[in-house]
Structures are given as C-alpha cells and as structure tokens.
Amino acid sequence: MNAYSNAIETFDLTRQFGSFTAVDKVNFYVPKGEIFGLLGPNGAGKTTTIRMLCGIIKPSSGNASVLGFDIRKDSEEIKKNIGYMSQKFSLYNDLKAIENLQFYAAIYGVEKSERNRRIQDLIDQSGLRGVEYELTSSLSGAWRQRLALACAIAHKPPMLFLDEATAGVDPLSRREFWDLIYEMASEGTSIVATTHYMDEAEYCNTIGMMYQAEMIALASPDRLKDEMPGVLVQISCDKPLQAEEIADQFPGVIDAALHGIRLHVTLKNEDKITALTNTLQAAGILVEDVETILPSLEDVFINMVESRLKEKPQNSLEVN
Ligand SMILES: Nc1ncnc2c1ncn2[C@@H]1O[C@H](COP(=O)(O)OP(=O)(O)OP(=O)(O)O)[C@@H](O)[C@H]1O
Ligand SMILES: [Mg+2]
CATH class of the missing domain: 3.40.50.300 (P-loop containing nucleotide triphosphate hydrolases)
Structure with a gap:
C-alpha cells in the first residue's frame, strides 16, 4: 500500500x-x-x-x-x-x-x-x-x-x-x-x-x-451550527403555513422554514422578534410560543441552500 x-x-x-x-x-x-x-x-x-x-x-x-x-x-x-x-x-x-x-x-x-x-x-x-x-x-x-x-x-x-x-x-x-x-x-x-x-x-x-x-x-457539524448567521427562533402558532409566508417577507428575516408544525425563523438579530410576533398576531395568527433555539444541522442545511437560492435562483430545486 x-x-x-x-x-x-x-x-x-x-x-x-x-x-x-x-x-x-x-x-x-x-x-x-x-x-x-x-x-x-x-x-x-x-x-x-x-x-x-x-x-x-x-x-x-x-x-x-x-x-x-x-x-x-x-x-x-x-x-x-x-x-x-x-x-x-x-x-x-x-x-x-x-x-x-x-x-x-x-x-x-x-x-x-x-x-x-x-x-x-x-x-x-x-x-x-x-x-x-x-x-x-x-x-x-x-x-x-x-x-x-x-x-x-x-x-x-x-x-x-x-x-x-x-x-x-x-x-x-x-x-x-x-x-x-x-x-x-x-x-x-x-x-x-x-x-x-x-x-x-x-x-x-x-x-x-x-x-x-x-x-x-x-x-x-458543531462549527457549521455555531457559524450559522443570525438568531434562530422557533414559533408555535395555529397557522404555521400562513405564518411562514408572512415571516418570509418580514424585514430582517434571513430565512423561514417549517419544521413539522413549528416554524423556524432566522432573524438578523434578536431585536426583530417582538416586531415579527406582533405582525403575526395582527394577521390573526394565534402565537402560542416564541423561543430562541440552537440550530440543528437541518436548520443549517436549509438556511445555506435557501440563501444560495436567493443569490442564484434556479427554476426547480428539490430538497429532501
Ligand atoms: N452521466 C451523466 N450525464 C449527464 N449528466 C449527469 C450524469 N451524471 C450526473 N449528471 C448530472 O449531474 C448533476 C449531479 O448529479 P449527481 O448524481 O452527482 O447529484 P447528487 O448530488 O448525487 O444528487 P442526489 O442527491 O439526487 O443523488 C445532476 O444534474 C445530474 O443530472
Ligand atoms: Mg446521488
């Protein structure tokens, strides 16, 4: 050898x-x-x-x-x-x-x-x-x-x-x-x-x-999680799909993605959490819980792919 x-x-x-x-x-x-x-x-x-x-x-x-x-x-x-x-x-x-x-x-x-x-x-x-x-x-x-x-x-x-x-x-x-x-x-x-x-x-x-x-x-894996930009917030609410659409358009949101019935939102900084919660509630969504969490590898993966997608759009992308 x-x-x-x-x-x-x-x-x-x-x-x-x-x-x-x-x-x-x-x-x-x-x-x-x-x-x-x-x-x-x-x-x-x-x-x-x-x-x-x-x-x-x-x-x-x-x-x-x-x-x-x-x-x-x-x-x-x-x-x-x-x-x-x-x-x-x-x-x-x-x-x-x-x-x-x-x-x-x-x-x-x-x-x-x-x-x-x-x-x-x-x-x-x-x-x-x-x-x-x-x-x-x-x-x-x-x-x-x-x-x-x-x-x-x-x-x-x-x-x-x-x-x-x-x-x-x-x-x-x-x-x-x-x-x-x-x-x-x-x-x-x-x-x-x-x-x-x-x-x-x-x-x-x-x-x-x-x-x-x-x-x-x-x-x-640990470094990828540590280096994920922004702050990750987990939101539990009664209309997660609608909440995702609103969060996606919200200023200061890097990325919003559904994880089962919960919504994971990556914000540029913590200051935006209250404003986002208020906007969701104003749209008739019942926000049950908002919690800052550590990212999982899945968050990192979705975040990276979606931020690349925003930079370099592609017609179809399947992520599983
Ligand atoms: N023999 C080939 N001829 C032409 N295009 C090819 C060939 N092999 C792969 N490709 C293309 O190269 C790209 C990368 O394919 P590849 O199979 O390496 O992806 P992958 O990351 O393994 O995807 P998956 O997670 O679906 O297995 C794809 O667009 C595929 O269509
Ligand atoms: Mg393959």
Missing part, C-alpha cells in the same frame, strides 16, 4: 457532462480514519464526486488522490482498495446471504484459503448470524443493507464510500448501521458518506455541503 497521510485529497476536482458542470473545482481532504459527510440537495454533484474518487469516471479537470493513489492514473489500484456501497447496491436475490458474501469475497480477490474465515467474521461483525442461510430475496431491507455492507467490505478496504447507503431503512436499523460504520472508523477505515438524513450527518467528523456543483461549506 502507498504511504499517505490523508485518505483523500482533492484539487479543484471538476467534472463536466457536455457543457454542464456537475462538480466544480471541489477541494477537500479526509484524514485517515475519519468520517466525511457529503451533503447537498438532489443533483448537487455528490454521486459524481464519489464516482470520480472511486475511479469509475475521470475528472474533466483537477485531480484527487485516494489512499495515495492518483485517480487519473491509478484507478485500477483504487478499485481494488476501496469499498463502495450505493443506494442501488447489487445483491443477487436468488442466492443465499452467505452465497452473496462468497461471491463478493471472490470478486474482491480475498485469498481462497482465507475466504471462509473472512466470511464468518463478516457474518458476526454485521450481525447476520442466524440469517446467513436465508435467501437474499426473503431478507428485510435492513438485513439486505447489512449484507450489502458486508459484501462491500469483504476485502477489508481501508477506504469506504457510502452513497445514500441507508435510504429507506428504519431509524433503529440506521443507527445500528452507523454503529458498524463508527466501529470501522475507530479501527482506521476512512469513510466518505452521502446522506439526506441529518441525524446521520451528525455522526461525521467533517461535513462538506455541496450546492449546484460547488462546495459551499466545509466544517465539523
């Missing part, structure tokens, strides 16, 4: 599809054993970034190193040394769980003499003991996902890419999945993960927020 200090380093990494730029001069690094989260709305360029780092597609300009290998020149070496799990991971449904493991262990070049022991370890490590002889098609989503992870790491890769690996899985199973990921990171595996679940983003050492092909923020 190459000597490397950072598992990933990118230098103005760029990818175009025709005249469209999907990833635009993206720079970040991932220290060995860290979990890096790539966040961003649909179409931001996350999967394209990962595909370049995995050596599946070439950058149009710029470059990156993965485990010390050059993604332009050493894509074959990279493919051998990484694990990649996407949302559409391919498991063979007509095989038993253990047969999928045997198949992937062989594909990833695990020595024949070591294969059985490795597969048994993977079954234990990923909690698949007891279902290993079940047909893959009969496993629930959460089991299939654990199996897919076990397959992706059959060759003990020092670097793992997870692209929406937990989409559609229930919260408890997602947590258990992340426990496995944490364990791997603590043993030195470096991880790059994309997710639309903000609770998962909290598990990352560093978050890179992508928007329209660019990296618009890069920091730890």
